[in-house]
Amino acid sequence: MSTTIIAAVDDMFFASKIRAVAEHLGLQIQFVRSLPAALETARSQGPAVLVADLHGQRCEPLELARQFKAEPELRSIPLVGFFSHVDTALQAAAQQAGYDRVLPRSAFTNKLPQILSGEL
Numbered sequence: 001m002s003t004t005i006i007a008a009v010d011d012m013f014f015a016s017k018i019r020a021v022a023e024h025l026g027l028q029i030q031f032v033r034s035l036p037a038a039l040e041t042a043r044s045q046g047p048a049v050l051v052a053d054l055h056g057q058r059c060e061p062l063e064l065a066r067q068f069k070a071e072p073e074l075r076s077i078p079l080v081g082f083f084s085h086v087d088t089a090l091q092a093a094a095q096q097a098g099y100d101r102v103l104p105r106s107a108f109t110n111k112l113p114q115i116l117s118g119e120l
Contacts, residue, residue: 005116006029006101008038008052008059014082014105021112035060038070039067043073054083054094054102069098075104077100080110080115 005027009015015031022029030045032038038059042050050068052061061081068074078101081094085104093101101120103111114120 002046002048004030004047006038006041006045006050007031008050008056008061010056010058014109017109017112018116019080022116026045027116031089032116033058035067036115038064039071039074042068042077047077049078049080049082049115051082051115052080054090054099055087060117062073065094065098068084077095078106078118080108080120 003026004023007015007018007029009031011016019029023048027108029040032041052059052064054061064090065079068077068079079099080101081099082103083090083094091102111120
């Protein structure tokens with residue numbers, strides 16, 4: 001199993017949490033700032049999981065899922081998205097776009113070690 005995690009996260013609070021947990025687990029973390037960068041990094045790194053802030057603007061999180069699931073070499077990479085619990089329309093859109101897991105921010109934070117280690 002790969003020890004690389006891709007994070008499409010703009011929010012510095014969540015980025016620092018993800019980085020801290022990844023380092024604690026001995027995992028490599030690659031933060032991406034655009035959809036093309038996410039695709040390129042996934043193709044070259046073969047990550048264990050990709051986590052995305054569904055409210056992020058830079059990586060186009062819904063299109064990211066669609067493109068990952070459309071490419072045979074990327075579709076098996078688990079996609080985990082997190083969102084504000086009040087935005088249920090975004091939750092439904094993310095599930096429809098292809099995210100394997102869609103969690104409210106609080107649940108994402110609580111389960112972050114399991115998510116990054118591939119247990120969720």
